[in-house]
Amino acid sequence: MTLQNVFPWILRAQQEGWAVGAFNANTMEQVQAIVLAAQAEAAPAIIQISHRALTHIGSGNEILGIKYIAAVGKIAAESVTAPVALHLDHGTESEVIQAIALGFTSVMFDGDGLPFEENISITKRLCDMAHSVGVCMEAEVGEVPKPDGKEFDEAAIELTQPDEAAQFVKATGIDTLAVALGSVHGLKSKTVSLDLERLQAIRKQVSIPLVLHGSSGVSDNDIKQGVSMGLSKVNVATQLAQAFTGAVREVLNKDGGLVDPRKYMSAGRNAQMEVVRERIRFIGASGKAK
Ligand SMILES: [Zn+2]
Numbered sequence: 001m002t003l004q005n006v007f008p009w010i011l012r013a014q015q016e017g018w019a020v021g022a023f024n025a026n027t028m029e030q031v032q033a034i035v036l037a038a039q040a041e042a043a044p045a046i047i048q049i050s051h052r053a054l055t056h057i058g059s060g061n062e063i064l065g066i067k068y069i070a071a072v073g074k075i076a077a078e079s080v081t082a083p084v085a086l087h088l089d090h091g092t093e094s095e096v097i098q099a100i101a102l103g104f105t106s107v108m109f110d111g112d113g114l115p116f117e118e119n120i121s122i123t124k125r126l127c128d129m130a131h132s133v134g135v136c137m138e139a140e141v142g143e144v145p146k147p148d149g150k151e152f153d154e155a156a157i158e159l160t161q162p163d164e165a166a167q168f169v170k171a172t173g174i175d176t177l178a179v180a181l182g183s184v185h186g187l188k189s190k191t192v193s194l195d196l197e198r199l200q201a202i203r204k205q206v207s208i209p210l211v212l213h214g215s216s217g218v219s220d221n222d223i224k225q226g227v228s229m230g231l232s233k234v235n236v237a238t239q240l241a242q243a244f245t246g247a248v249r250e251v252l253n254k255d256g257g258l259v260d261p262r263k264y265m266s267a268g269r270n271a272q273m274e275v276v277r278e279r280i281r282f283i284g285a286s287g288k289a290k
């Protein structure tokens with residue numbers, strides 16, 4: 001299929017109590033792992049590209065990164081019959097504009113650090129632009145921390161305030177809202193629980209589908225509960241990177257003389273595909289694209 005806007009599936013997921021998975025990719029093999037898993041599970045899926053992935057893919061040039069991944073994502077989506085979206089994760093204003101222009105079907109603007117009113121006005125402008133060409137728009141209220149391997153101050157986590165969330169959604173017209181419930185980006189083990197009472201309070205005031213960032217660090221029990229309560233898009237990144245890199249490391253450790261990149265990159269791709277499939281089943285998306 002051509003790249004899709006999978007918002008209709010996210011809405012259906014919200015109504016039925018499951019979630020669409022959004023899976024991060026930094027390389028072509030990781031993109032392939034995602035679409036192959038979606039196909040094997042007959043599930044809608046989202047190829048998700050972060051700001052830092054764009055820098056990597058474009059060798060330091062983010063716009064070149066957007067062009068590369070838009071081309072790779074398009075071909076990957078067309079290689080399967082499952083519905084697949086290409087999503088920009090945590091984009092800046094200019095990256096969101098470029099991603100919309102170059103064929104992404106879903107974008108997230110990260111107004112982290114902006115005053116609330118300014119975040120609203122930029123998000124609204126980008127949202128109108130996205131909707132004019134049928135692209136799904138996500139934004140965030142509160143902040144899921146991005147410690148990037150460094151220590152962070154748990155007390156400083158800005159959890160989403162339900163009334164601010166409601167005001168933001170009403171003022172911007174976004175399709176999905178990322179909420180901060182205690183999860184953290186980049187954690188390597190499932191040590192965090194979610195503030196499910198806060199989720200319930202947000203749910204009372206916000207009717208659009210909600211997005212969980214940082215799911216790799218959240219206990220599976222809380223993810224399951226959260227999905228049933230309206231977290232209808234679940235982002236997975238670190239768990240995939242762990243699977244990919246773990247498999248590559250194993251192949252290289254076994255054969256110190258190995259030089260052919262195909263040997264270890266295909267092992268990484270297979271390992272990531274299995275984890276994407278497991279996550280798709282876990283969040284209840286398996287078979288939903290039949
Ligand atoms: Zn995120």
